[in-house]
Amino acid sequence: MDRFAAMGTFVRVVETGSFSAAAYQLRIGQPAVSKTVAQLEERLGVRLLVRSTRGVTPSEAGQNFYERAKRAIDEADEADVAARGASASLSGELRISADVTFARWHVVPRLAAFLAEHPALSIGAILEDRDIDVIQSGVDVALRMGPLEDSALTARKIGQSPRRVVGTPAYFEKHGEPKVPADLTAHEAIVYDERRGGTAWAFRKGSTETSVTVDGRVRITAAEGVREAVFAGLGLAVASEWMFDPELKRGLVRGVLQDWTLPPVELWAVFPTGRRVSAKARAFVAFIEEALAQSNTVAQ
DSSP states (O other), rough: OOOOHHHHHHHHHHHHHHHHHHHHHTTTTHHHHHHHHHHHHHHTTTEEEEEEEEEEEEOOOHHHHHHHHHHHHHHHHHHHHHEEEESSOEEEEEEEEEEEHHHHHHHHHHHHHHHHOOTEEEEEEOOOSSSOOOTTTTTTTEESSSSOOOOTTTEEEEEOOOEEEEEHHHHHHHHOOOOSSSGGGGOBEEEESTOOOOSSSEETTTTTEEEEEOOOOEEESHHHHHHHHHTTTTTBBBTTTTTTHHHHHHSSSSETTTBEEEEEEEEEEOOOTTTTOHHHHHHHHHHHHHHHHHTTTTTO
């Protein structure tokens, strides 16, 4: 048994959650994948995977083995890159995670250019508005917005975006435009019911600070839903310029209270703790950071 190849197969099973999905990605038969994992378990003398009707999950021993096997594979990839030289193309799969709306407008459209630079590289993207476990999901780098709740994470800030109170021109024509933050209490608010949202909107103008508790009949847990609610004229929302970038540029959505500022939204690159950051992850983060820095939607 090729131990390194077996480790790669096991890692793929854990990350996909099934033997069949791993076999499909590896382009081999499912029996071969099952046999490889069985041989690994026999050699190690422990149960690595727990089988159920919903798929497979790693046991405690399997999770420990997965983390070390993943680290070994990443370091082997690093060694290949170092041996071929700095100009060598990256290869293998890069697994990333990002918020759905941010990825839709600011990551996915840029993947073609990144992949063109690295033709031997493939990308697996997990798009969720919630924060996932980067280690358990096998993610190389996660792009997260807002404050980091877990101080143990290995992270680097790569950008930030101003936030605005936004609505459609049709909404303002019908309901009027707020001139000061206190006016927001007379408007319907679309509440982004996540840790980056809520009903307390804090404003600053020079040395003056004020906080307004808004009210609204619509509370939404996904950024895409907030967007659609604003377009439907259901009320006003606080959102980063990233979230409404194309509509702000085209005038389909307008920001108000421009003399007042809200705390910006920070973007972080989060890496699995305890694992060396791969060359693939570093290259991707540098690419996104440079692309956003050149964008008119970013305030560094």
